[in-house]
Amino acid sequence: MKPAPGKITLIGAGLNGPLLATLLMQRGFSVEIYERRPDMRRVRMSAGRSINLALSTRGIHALRQAGLWERMRSIIIPMKGRMMHSIAGELTFQPYGKNETEVINSISRAELNIALMDAAEEHGATIHFSQRCAGYDLRTGTIRIRHEETGEETIRETEVVIGCDGSASSIRGEMLKLSRFNFSQQHLDYGYKELTIPAGSKGEHLLETHALHIWPRGNYMLIALPNIDGTFACILFLPFEGADSFASLTTQAQVVQFFDSRFPDAVSLMPQLAENYFANPTGAMVTVKCSPWHVEGRVLLLGDAVHAIVPFFGQGLNCGFEDCTCLVELLDRYGADWLRVFTEFENERKVNTDAIADMAIENFTEMRDRVADSRFLLRKKVELALEAKYPQLFVPKYAMVTFHRIPYSVALARGAFQDRMLEELCESIGRVEDLDWEKADRLIRCDLAPLELRQ
Ligand SMILES: Cc1cc2nc3c(=O)[nH]c(=O)nc-3n(C[C@H](O)[C@H](O)[C@H](O)COP(=O)(O)OP(=O)(O)OC[C@H]3O[C@@H](n4cnc5c(N)ncnc54)[C@H](O)[C@@H]3O)c2cc1C
Structure with a gap:
């Protein structure tokens, strides 16, 4: 008999916590x-x-499962592709997918968090x-809660705790004290800073609305995503650190000069550039891997935790949203048999989350560097042509990750294989029209098994 639903304590009301809460409440x-933060619906958000x-x-699927996708539609802007901005101000558009769907x-982030x-x-x-x-006492299952304004501490009993408390997770910090807990964290030598391009005088977007804009500059880049307010x-x-770095930009004049010379068409749209730059924090980026993901069916x-x-x-x-749907599917299958559910969850997810972690690092070079390269753009066109002809057999890696729910580990392995195939097909051509279709047909039919495509 499946054990009855009980009480679950989540740590963190960022993006995953509230979605998971909805999915769990829907199951009784x-x-x-x-x-730890104040309620952002009542207190003004900090800059950056x-x-x-x-x-x-994958995210949309999870929102659909929770019955929340329709309400999100009014706060999203579809982006059909990347708009690359060269230093000379030339624009090149590269579609993300095979068609406009x-x-x-x-x-x-704030609007999504509030809606969730x-x-x-x-x-x-x-x-x-x-x-x-x-603090969390793994032996007694109690958590120590500190009120951030009064400093008052209380101890709460818990049945099951799920740490959704982000990349610096306090719950993971407790698990680190266990013997045989594996943990690695890898910081990039790069940081990030939020800046803004304001709306035009009529509230309109000052760049193409339905695109993710990129100013790729080899060792660094600027990107811009549209907001519904223009x-x-x-x-x-x-x-x-280094010549062009956060460490080297310490005065308003240096920041403006850097943007003037590297992102000239963007700087003219950023009247608050220098103020924004110094008002907003510089964030760090980290890859975290660890195991086990749970302790004895209790936590x-x-x-990101x-x-x-x-x-x-x-x-x-x-x-993270895919984690949420995977977890509740296991609960639907096994009931509140937490040890079994948590064990299966880790078995199913870890191989995939490790794969997307590696692909995310690889994509950094692609975005800041390769998107501006004509050979790369040719390969993208060839990929789309192959997908149009062999939709069940050849799906570009970007599409496997972004437009399908193919497990990340499959996308990683198949993507590496397809990369080698593309290398071979593109090495002697300069235009997609010159593709050797006979060779492509042979390679694809011999080496790629049909994919199960789920959206
Ligand atoms: C620059 C940047 C761009 C990104 N762009 C994308 C993107 O385009 N698409 C995408 O899919 N992902 C993107 N991400 C990743 C995405 O933001 C995270 O994966 C996501 O926010 C993880 O959600 P989470 O709920 O696990 O953690 P978080 O959103 O970090 O939420 C954790 C919550 O836990 C709270 N908390 C922390 N510690 C405690 C504690 N001790 N007690 C109580 N509460 C606590 C925090 O205040 C926070 O509210 C981006 C990330 C960055 C940094």
Whole structure:
């Protein structure tokens, strides 16, 4: 007999916590969340916290499962492709997918977070704000909660705890004290900073609306994602140290001069550039891998807490949302047999979250460097041509990750194989029209098994 639903304590009301709460409440569990920040619906957000996210198929699937996708539609902007900006101001558009249904969706982190918290509360979950998890006793299952404003500490009993508390997870910190807990964290030598392109005088977007804009400059880059209010949320990715780096830009004049020479067509749209630059924090980017993900069916890590990844594939949130759907599917199958559910969850997810972590690092070079290269653009065109002819057999790696729910580990392995095939097919041609279709047919039919495509 399946054990009955019980009470679940979530740590963190970021993006994964409230979505998971909704999915659990829909299954009859009772959920409470402890969140260290104040309620962002009542307190103004701090600067540099409104970076946009690209939401794609895996994330949308999870929102659909929770019945929340329709309400998100009014706060997203579909982006059909990358718009590359050269130093001379030339624009090159590269579609993301094979047609206009294959888009990624720009959404404000804050708006999404608010919509998810609203939904969790509507479903009956309780969110305790300004309440930090300051410790978890793995032996007794009690958590220590500190009120961030008063400093008061209380001890709470728990049945099951799920740490959705992000890349610096306090729950993971407790698990680190266990013997035989494996943990690695790898920081990039690059940081990021949020900047803004304001809306035009009539509230319009000052760049093409339905694109993710990129200013690739080899060692660094600027990107811009559209917001529904006509603004663009920009992110500058730059090394922490060195000649062109956050360390080297210390005065307003240096920042303006750097942008003038490297991103001239963007700087003219950023009247607040220097103020924004110094007002907003410089963020770090980290890849976290660890195991085990749970302890004795009593505590589990989920989302960035267990597999933080760098943002260059636009998948951290999508992957976390996929964790949420995977976890509740296992609960539907096994009931509240937590040890079994958590064990299966880790077995199913870890191989895939490790794969997307590696692909996200690879994609960094692609975005800042290769997107501006004509050979790379040719390969992208060849990929799309092959996909159009062999839709079940040849799906570009980007599409496997972004527009399908093919396991990340399959996308990684198949993507590497397809890369070698593309290398061979593209080495002696300069235009997609010159592709050797006979050779392509032979390679694809011999070496690639049909894919099971789910959206
Ligand atoms: C620059 C950047 C761009 C990104 N772009 C994309 C993108 O385009 N697409 C995409 O899919 N992903 C993207 N991501 C990744 C995405 O933001 C994360 O994967 C996602 O936010 C993870 O959600 P989470 O709920 O696990 O963690 P978080 O969103 O970090 O939420 C954790 C929550 O836990 C709370 N918390 C922390 N510690 C405690 C504690 N001790 N007690 C109580 N509460 C606590 C925090 O206040 C926070 O609210 C990007 C990330 C960055 C940095």
